[in-house]
Amino acid sequence: MSDTAAQPRDDEAEDPDDAANSDGSAATDAGDPTDADGPAVSTGAESVVAALEAAGAETAFGVQGGAIMPVYDALYDSSIRHVTMAHEQGAAHAADAYGVVSGEPGLCMATSGPGATNLVTGIADADMDSDAMLALTGQVPTEFVGNDAFQETDTVGVTRPITKHNYFAHGADTVGDTVGEAFELSRAGRPGPTLVDLPKDVTQDETDETPGPATPPAGTDPDPNADPDAVEEAARAIEAAERPVCLFGGGVIKGDASDAARTFARTYGIPVTTTMPGIGSFPEDDDLCLSWAGMHGTGYANMAITHTDCLIAVGTRFDDRLTGGIDTFAPEAEVVHIDIDPAEISKNVHADYPLIGDAGRVLDQLTAAVREAPDAEAWRERCAEWKETYPLTYATPEDEPLKPQFVVEAFDEATDDDTIVTTGVGQHQMWASQFWTYTEPRTWISSHGLGTMGYGVPAAVGARVAADAMGEPDRDVVCFDGDGSFLMTMQELSVAVREDLDLTIAVLNNEYIGMVRQWQDAFYEGRHMASDYTWMPEFDKLAEAFGALGLRVDDYDEVAPAVEEALEYDGPAVIDFHVDPEENVLPMVPSGGANGKFATAEDQL
Amino acid sequence: MSGDSSAADVPEADSRPAPSEQPAPEERDHPEGRRNLEGIRIDPVLEAEHESRRAVISALVEDEPGVLARVSGLVSRRQFNIESLTVGPTTVEGHSRITMVVEETDPGIDQIEKQMAKLKPVISVGEVSGDAVTAELVLLKVEADDPAAVHAVTEMYDGRTLDAGPRTITVQLTGDEARIDDALDAFRQFGIIEIARTGQTALARGDTPTAPGEKPGTAGEPTTHDD
Ligand SMILES: Cc1ncc(C[n+]2csc(CCOP(=O)(O)OP(=O)(O)O)c2C)c(N)n1
Ligand SMILES: [Mg+2]
Numbered sequence: 001m002s003d004t005a006a007q008p009r010d011d012e013a014e015d016p017d018d019a020a021n022s023d024g025s026a027a028t029d030a031g032d033p034t035d036a037d038g039p040a041v042s043t044g045a046e047s048v049v050a051a052l053e054a055a056g057a058e059t060a061f062g063v064q065g066g067a068i069m070p071v072y073d074a075l076y077d078s079s080i081r082h083v084t085m086a087h088e089q090g091a092a093h094a095a096d097a098y099g100v101v102s103g104e105p106g107l108c109m110a111t112s113g114p115g116a117t118n119l120v121t122g123i124a125d126a127d128m129d130s131d132a133m134l135a136l137t138g139q140v141p142t143e144f145v146g147n148d149a150f151q152e153t154d155t156v157g158v159t160r161p162i163t164k165h166n167y168f169a170h171g172a173d174t175v176g177d178t179v180g181e182a183f184e185l186s187r188a189g190r191p192g193p194t195l196v197d198l199p200k201d202v203t204q205d206e207t208d209e210t211p212g213p214a215t216p217p218a219g220t221d222p223d224p225n226a227d228p229d230a231v232e233e234a235a236r237a238i239e240a241a242e243r244p245v246c247l248f249g250g251g252v253i254k255g256d257a258s259d260a261a262r263t264f265a266r267t268y269g270i271p272v273t274t275t276m277p278g279i280g281s282f283p284e285d286d287d288l289c290l291s292w293a294g295m296h297g298t299g300y301a302n303m304a305i306t307h308t309d310c311l312i313a314v315g316t317r318f319d320d321r322l323t324g325g326i327d328t329f330a331p332e333a334e335v336v337h338i339d340i341d342p343a344e345i346s347k348n349v350h351a352d353y354p355l356i357g358d359a360g361r362v363l364d365q366l367t368a369a370v371r372e373a374p375d376a377e378a379w380r381e382r383c384a385e386w387k388e389t390y391p392l393t394y395a396t397p398e399d400e401p402l403k404p405q406f407v408v409e410a411f412d413e414a415t416d417d418d419t420i421v422t423t424g425v426g427q428h429q430m431w432a433s434q435f436w437t438y439t440e441p442r443t444w445i446s447s448h449g450l451g452t453m454g455y456g457v458p459a460a461v462g463a464r465v466a467a468d469a470m471g472e473p474d475r476d477v478v479c480f481d482g483d484g485s486f487l488m489t490m491q492e493l494s495v496a497v498r499e500d501l502d503l504t505i506a507v508l509n510n511e512y513i514g515m516v517r518q519w520q521d522a523f524y525e526g527r528h529m530a531s532d533y534t535w536m537p538e539f540d541k542l543a544e545a546f547g548a549l550g551l552r553v554d555d556y557d558e559v560a561p562a563v564e565e566a567l568e569y570d571g572p573a574v575i576d577f578h579v580d581p582e583e584n585v586l587p588m589v590p591s592g593g594a595n596g597k598f599a600t601a602e603d604q605l
Numbered sequence: 606m607s608g609d610s611s612a613a614d615v616p617e618a619d620s621r622p623a624p625s626e627q628p629a630p631e632e633r634d635h636p637e638g639r640r641n642l643e644g645i646r647i648d649p650v651l652e653a654e655h656e657s658r659r660a661v662i663s664a665l666v667e668d669e670p671g672v673l674a675r676v677s678g679l680v681s682r683r684q685f686n687i688e689s690l691t692v693g694p695t696t697v698e699g700h701s702r703i704t705m706v707v708e709e710t711d712p713g714i715d716q717i718e719k720q721m722a723k724l725k726p727v728i729s730v731g732e733v734s735g736d737a738v739t740a741e742l743v744l745l746k747v748e749a750d751d752p753a754a755v756h757a758v759t760e761m762y763d764g765r766t767l768d769a770g771p772r773t774i775t776v777q778l779t780g781d782e783a784r785i786d787d788a789l790d791a792f793r794q795f796g797i798i799e800i801a802r803t804g805q806t807a808l809a810r811g812d813t814p815t816a817p818g819e820k821p822g823t824a825g826e827p828t829t830h831d832d
Contacts, residue, residue: 160675161682165725168670185725217725299627307636318644331638331646343719346712349644389628391621398615406616556614586624597630604629 041210044169045070045203047176048136049078051211055183057107057134058469059083059098061091061462063118065111067138067151070203072109080107083465083499085458086491088115092122093455093489094462096131097445101420101466103256105132105186112138113151116197117158121452123193124162128449129277130254132191134183135159139168141201155197164192165217172205180214188216190341191254222340224358226365234336234353235369241310241334243379244270247293250277250448251315251339257360258282258441261314264363268373271383273301275316276433277448283439290383291392294322295589296430299390299598302589304383305330306596310374312366314338315359318348319449320592328594338362390587390600392434402556404428404508404579408435410559411478411506414567419443419476420467422459424485425451426515428508430585432480454488456481457505461492464501476567477503483536484513490542496572497547504566505574507539510581518584522605543574551575643712655710657686661737661807662714664721664730665816668694668701672726676703679724685709685717689741689804697822700728702815704806731817739807741785743778748796755795762788773798781805 041047048071052060059081064072075082085091088110095106106126110119116137126133140149156168167182169175175198182194238244252261252274258281265272265288272282273293284291293301305311311333316322323329329349337344337351338359345354355362394405408431421436422445423429429446438444445463447455460479467475486507496503510517516531543550549569553562553576566573587598590605599605639647643655666672673692680687688706695702707717714732721730747755749772759766759776762784768775778788782805789797809815 156671157674160671161678219728220725303633307634326642326644327639329640329644331640332636333646341723343716343723345719346644347716349640350646350712389622391619393619393621393623395623395625396615396618556616594635596633596635599630600624600627601629 039210040208041176042206042208043070043074043203044172044175044198044205044207045074047172047207047209047211048179048198048203049074049080051176051180051214052080052107052183053078054211055180055214056104057183058104059465060107060109061085061094061098062109063088063091063111063115065115065138065151067112067140067200068109068115068136068198069111069138070200071136071138071198081469083461083495085461086494087489088118089121089454090458090461090489090492090495092119092133092135093125093452093458094465094492095133095135096122096126096129097422097459097462098466099132100445101442101463102470103442105134105183105191106462107134107136107183109136110138111151112140112155113153116153116155120158120162121450123159123195125447125450125452125455126193127162127164129447130191130250131193132187133193134179134186135193135195136179137195137197138203139197139199142199143201145199155195159195162193163195166195166197168197169199169202172202172207173209175202176209176211177214180211181217184214184216185220188221190251222357224361226338226355226357226362228365230353230355231362231365231369234355235366235371237310237334237336237353238268238270238312238366238370239372239374241374242376243308244268244310244312244374244376245290245304245308246270246272246282247275247305247311247313247316248272248278248281249275249314249316251359252278252281253315253441255315255340255359256441257314257358257363260360260363260367264367267367268370269376269380270312270374271304271380273297273305275319275322276446278316279433279444280438280441284437285439287384288380290387292433293595294319295324295591296434296585296587298392298434299587299600300383300386302587302595302598303386303390306594307382308333310334310336312336312338313349314363315340317344320348323348324589324595325592328596338366394583396556400582401580402554402559402577404431404510404577404583405435406556407506407508407559407577407579408432408480410563412436414560414563415476415478417443418472419478420445420463422446422456422463422477422479424456424481424488425453426482426485426513427510427518427583427585428480428482428485428514430515431508434585453482453485456485457489458492460503460505461495461499461501464496464503465499468501473502479503479505481505481507482514483507483509483511483533483539486539487536493543493546493548493572493574500571502570503572504569505572507574507576508579509536509539509576510579510583511536512581514581514583515585517581521584522590522602539574539576543572543576549573552578554578643710645712655712657708657710657713659688660707660709660714661733661739661805662705662707662717662721662730663733663807663809663815664703664705665695665728665819666701666703667726667728668699669726672701673703675724675726676721679720680705680717683716683720685713689802691804691806693806694824695822696824697820698824700822704804706805729816729818733807733809733815734813737807737809737815739781739805740779741782741805742803743785743789744775744801745778745789745792745797746773746775746799747792748772748798749774751795755792758788758791758795762791764788
């Protein structure tokens with residue numbers, strides 16, 4: 001290993017006495033949660049691991065390397081399960097998805113330089129989607145920092161704009177506390193990724209400072225309750241509304257507020273739309289549910305959001321893919337906005353009734369404060385009519401190839417409600433969100449804000465590991481991937497094979513980076529510049545080469561048997577579905593357009 | 606594709622309207638209302654666009670490495686319109702003050718404060734009220750063709766001559782923005798060769814704390830700073 005050979009080494013840390021020392025104490029005390037001071041430690045690295053254990057971390061995803069080796073060595077004796085990934089981007093996405101499924105911060109690790117920069121996409125993804133995650137990166141020894149040492153990257157500088165906060169560890173005595181704080185900070189208030197950069201001398205140096213109980217930094221754990229007077233005012237506005245609509249965002253899921261959200265909407269008969277990250281917060285088979293709004297959201301959600309006079313938005317940052325043009329977004333609505341992050345209030349859409357606090361707590365406050373349901377019978381009927389008028393349908397002409405939507409529906413039919421779906425990014429992602437009926441939170445795991453192709457496979461790995469760790473090995477994990485997206489991170493299939501992870505990857509293979517092709521047809525006169533992916537390998541054979549089950553499907557009648565075989569297979573399976581290359585995602589609100597003017601056919605774009 | 610799909614293979618058509626049969630955009634009702642670029646519903650009776658204005662924002666921050674990079678990164682990343690940014694120690698050991706002069710609309714100023722408040726090292730942040738005491742220090746190098754006239758203008762604006770050579774004179778000016786602007790106009794006649802400005806810094810008047818909740822410390826008058 002050339003990278004380790006070139007690292008300056010601190011021979012003292014290799015001292016056999018130290019190793020023996022740490023072994024005994026760390027191993028015996030590791031699992032004892034009653035010991036507030038945690039297990040005795042002898043190095044910075046052991047302190048890091050002790051802090052992680054004390055904070056409740058159970059699983060780490062990562063890749064080894066010179067600068068992070070001391071931490072890995074300390075993990076050798078730890079209760080924390082480490083899942084070696086093929087690529088650090090995969091480690092970050094797996095940790096992210098693990099966090100979404102488990103509700104605990106995900107943990108990923110990488111060495112300095114390229115290891116750290118490979119994490120960047122996954123950290124940025126977690127940042128955009130407000131996912132709690134801690135990244136630990138190795139760094140060159142402190143005295144070499146700034147000298148362009150081997151595998152030195154200014155990781156703190158690179159990740160500053162894409163973390164909630166990041167830390168450069170300053171010494172072995174404090175590094176454990178720093179790591180504990182970073183872990184807690186990632187889930188305090190509005191969640192997000194944090195990072196601790198760990199110079200090798202800091203992790204190798206001796207210390208007997210056991211990290212104390214971890215707490216988030218002062219001022220980062222906000223009051224969960226909204227101002228009661230503001231709640232009262234919002235309640236009056238809701239009572240007076242004639243056309244109220246809820247908009248449940250990802251914050252409802254992150255805040256474990258789905259029950260509170262369901263109670264609120266059902267108690268007062270208020271129709272519900274969600275954002276894409278909010279999918280699963282409210283059951284899509286409920287009569288009140290209009291599914292998700294935005295660029296490829298349902299026509300009826302977009303109609304409701306356009307015509308509402310009172311929008312009750314919870315845990316959403318009003319992303320432009322949701323709002324379309326701001327001028328035409330819910331243009332006649334008074335906006336009640338519940339969010340834990342005050343900076344989201346009136347950032348993109350002005351909040352007439354800002355309610356700052358935890359989604360669940362504030363929804364409970366609101367449920368209690370509203371005295372009578374708004375008189376919205378006529379409005380509910382109008383919403384129901386829109387559901388009839390603009391159903392999500394697709395045509396299956398005999399002379400056209402297998403439709404991707406059919407594949408999504410077939411999987412939904414063959415699996416239980418608690419099935420976890422992950423996706424890549426592109427058309428397949430939209431079909432997976434449109435044609436699957438989500439009913440539970442934390443079952444829809446996708447890359448929303450960053451839109452990262454390649455998220456699907458590593459996310460499926462993280463989701464599977466999380467479900468297994470939660471004692472739910474019978475839940476299915478299905479990844480809908482695109483051919484282009486699969487090609488970006490399919491190496492993580494090797495991890496699924498090695499760890500014997502029971503998951504199914506459905507590649508909706510249209511031999512295009514189809515979303516780009518769709519835009520080229522709509523907005524670039526059909527000039528297919530660099531979007532034609534007819535050069536794809538045979539994914540079923542590739543899967544077999546990895547040691548997974550590989551299947552190929554071309555026709556409708558092969559779908560159900562292949563789905564069944566893959567789901568029954570105990571281990572990773574890949575089905576290469578050759579689907580209609582010309583199929584487009586509809587409806588569609590063109591970028592910056594009016595939600596109410598969604599196109600239902602290509603010629604309207 | 607392997608083989609033609611026979612009629613039996615193809616699933617039955619959905620009886621509900623296909624997308625192409627659904628009403629086109631122009632066949633639907635559209636509301637009359639609008640929002641402005643700041644996401645505020647436009648009230649036709651009371652349509653007021655927010656004008657941008659100058660605001661002084663003061664933040665109390667932990668004096669830790671990278672804090673300036675965090676603040677300046679935030680400002681550039683979010684495209685806040687900023688005129689100047691100054692940093693210096695306070696009366697509290699380990700705390701620094703960052704003073705920013707920004708040109709923004711009211712919602713923009715609100716965003717700056719809220720985004721700043723989210724940075725971990727930021728202890729408190731707020732706009733310094735309109736009657737705050739503000740000052741800037743300017744060093745100015747002008748042509749020395751008419752030393753007596755330069756001296757007179759320097760006196761007039763309570764400046765100090767720091768260096769007088771055969772070809773150039775360097776003066777120091779302090780004051781609020783209006784005063785500095787006036788002085789620079791007056792010096793322009795001599796030919797300004799170089800200029801260095803610190804940017805505005807500010808304190809609230811009277812008993813009002815400059816950053817919200819700010820309390821005096823015991824660090825006394827700081828004489829050095831190493832940021
Ligand atoms: C890492 C990354 N690179 C590029 C893009 C731009 N992009 C968005 S969708 C898309 C097409 C994805 O193709 P594929 O995975 O085959 O999915 P499809 O749209 O065909 O279902 C591309 C290239 C992206 N989102 N992410
Ligand atoms: Mg594709």
